[in-house]
Amino acid sequence: MTHWFHRNPLKATAPVSFNFYGVATTPAATKVCNDLRLSRTRLLELFTDSSCNPEMMKNATDLYFSLLQGFILSLDDSSQECKLRYIQNFKWTDTLQGQVPNITEDEAKDVHRSLKIAAGIFKHLKESHIPKLITPVEKGRDLEARLIDSYIIQCQAEAQEVTIARAIELKHNPGLIAALAYETANFYQKADQALSSLDPTYAGKWRKYLNLKSCFYMAYAHCYHGQTLLASDKCGEAIRSLQESEKFFAKAEALCKEYGETKGPGTTAKPSGHLFFRKLGSLVKNTLEKCQRENGFIYFQKVPAEAPQLELKANYGLVEPVPFEFPALNAHWTPETLAAFDLTKRPKDDTAKPKPDEEVKPLKEPDIKPQKDSGCQIS
Template sequence: VTLARAVEMKHSASLIAALSHETSQLYQKADDALQSLDIKVVGKWRKYFQLKCEFYKAYAYCYQGETLLAQDKCGEAVRGLQEGVKCYEKSEALCREYASAKGLGTFARPANHLFFRKLGPVLKRTLEKCERENGMIYHQKVAYDPPILELKATYGLAAPEPYTPPALNPLWSKEVYEKMNSKMAPKPQEDKEKKDKPAELPPVKEKETPMSEKDPGNFSGCVLS
């Protein structure tokens, strides 16, 4: 929602790129957290996290390319956009794998969403524009490695207020802590019911989210309430 709102509000391309990369990292962490679990149970969710990670990474490279072009760094823009196209194509393949994957999780069709479909043509148009301008105007070398994406969006957003812990009460002195003995604390009574093996919980049935075939009539392709 934050990213779609930034696109709708026409924020700077550098801010959108940073937000996209930050969102991609969140999905990557979610996928990493499920690595040790049974693939039969979490396999579908992992595919979903992977495709979202690659999609938002492609989004980040797309808007980073616009930022670099505005800074006359056309060679870096071309390389970043090339990487963005690769990420988008990878997310398309993951969309197909996700649609055919079996397991727990809601059924969605991210490849049919306008927010997803719009990025591919935008990426290719921006790449063609940068390649054309680099060949006619800048003549800059295209690097082998893609440019580094900004790790965190630290500008254009509300900054968190620093937390200041309250001062310690003078009654809690060193002598008071030394007089405390954990062995004197009453031991909790053992509950026989807790010793028994907990019953297995049934799998949660995901609620289907209805998807409209009609595309939203806005720029980002997302419905903001």
């Protein structure tokens, strides 16, 4: 899987101690601050822990945000902001401008579910929280609508890739596979369009990845659509559909090379070396040769000059973001705890130059070496 998906760099963040000495005036208030510091540290550790699983990540995330929301939400359900809303600033890098083969069925389900959840998180942030930020979002930065939209769509597209791989392994109807591939290709195209007006210095590499995946799944769509046409005795149209598949596959191969040579943030995937990619090339070649043989012996149909239109709509397997909500407010937050924070005792100078331990250090992902790449076996 590390060879197959392009990933932008993980966002890095400056340490936050939540040490509000003098402001937190009771043991209960101090405990909330200590729990926040520990839960945040643990969550950040999990981002680079190769042994982390989705349940561990969810539990750590829920604990941290249940505590953090006491700095955001009003405890009396009023529309007024919590008095602690501005007590702590957070520093993050910007993703673009700052800084497993033999997958089992259970692992495939985890990947599929996690991508849908990720899409839901991006969607929730875009609709419910980004509009409320104190500082307006800068153009071309992480929280801007164009980038968030692209993240949402890419998550949906990659989740559908898992669906397609399973459908192929289980030899589902070629018409269903063609429709899913066509929908996935369109997702990647939309994700690319969302980034089209961004500076190519930062988004160029990401866009090459989205382009190559769009072409790859267009090749899949035409290939399996050709099989459907052949099964309906439309051999001439099937040949033309396979020829179109050949064209898109060749374009995807060329884009893989361009993507690998393009400078930009993010890890570099190697789709052209992946068995799932190479299998398609062989499938297109063999299916086209079969169609041409059948046409020479049985059908004698004229091959159309224009490729058949792919007016395909998948009725199954389409991915929608999983609705996301932050966890409930932690039980440690009570009116008494909130009242114990005395903001009049905050240090006067909050604009001082950051200390060395407050600097944002790059977040390095673990270097996981894939084993022998035998494709995406999920059945």
